[in-house]
Amino acid sequence: MTRVIFLGDSFVQGVGDPEHRGWVGRVLQATGGAVTGFNLGIRRNTSEDVLRRCWPEVEARVVPDEDNRLVVSFGSNDMVEENGTVRVAADRCVANLASLLQESALRGIPVLVVGPPPVIDAGAAHLRRTVDLAAAMAGLCAARNVPFVATTEALAADPVWTSEALARDGAHPGAGGYRRLAELVLAGGWPGWISG
């Protein structure tokens, strides 16, 4: 019995999906088999917020000697500007990811990282920051031999994702956008990781 815990923000949570399963539910459905998913996405969460709460929440969900896994996705909220500064600086966000990867390795829990989706109505500067952050995350993951799924640029250029986000709250897509993000994950490191 494989247990996959998904840690992150509103995109992990699937906010805006009328079917209430987001990309996480769609990836699990496509995976099939005996996989139990735990969705620990929380809207507005930055990497700091995730790090603050994650280990007690993970501990309540892992079972010793079972196949426990972790999927992590954050960063879009870190890069949002509030009162003239970003909520969490990029180097801090990458350090938070490094800390999370290290702790997971100590606990023997394999990790897959999904890059930060774009926040469509947050403007070009936010997109540039998020693209740069995603590149830094990808570099860290490569160095740690952790699979990383890039999403930022593909979704920013995706007409379904962008039109759905703009028709809603400017950030969160509907079923079509989450389907597209699920496809990126399934076409990325997921299949090899989940069966490895």
Next chain:
Amino acid sequence: MTRVIFLGDSFVQGVGDPEHRGWVGRVLQATGGAVTGFNLGIRRNTSEDVLRRCWPEVEARVVPDEDNRLVVSFGSNDMVEENGTVRVAADRCVANLASLLQESALRGIPVLVVGPPPVIDAGAAHLRRTVDLAAAMAGLCAARNVPFVATTEALAADPVWTSEALARDGAHPGAGGYRRLAELVLAGGWPGWISG
């Protein structure tokens, strides 16, 4: 923005649903509108397990002065016999629910309770214990003016629920059974509670 946190066991989690949204996702889909759901179901959790972890997890998800709500569903695992005794005695389970209702009231968080679904392959004695437990829970909820949705007997008599459970692991239904449970919740106290 309404936030609904779902606390409970594998039935809350939706284990076995190939669409990975369970009754929780289906109830939220039918509700529509700006409702954010947080699914904190954990398989094998008893009322003791839920109580041990729930307040830090709830605190990470509520936002002051927003419309925060709690849905609680446990008891099926409490009533499972292991090594000749039930995992958690019925009076203890009801006391745990009372403690949870009291703490929610202190925090000003409205609660709805969904009764424990049957575990089809656990036998007639488990079903009797679960029916009795559900009745005690209903009495407590009535006394505290908290809506309670009965599920045990209706699902134990439901051909879709029972046939799906028996075709799988003996406890968890598929999409049809979760749809049926969602219908019970939607036909029960949910609509008045969520809009109240």
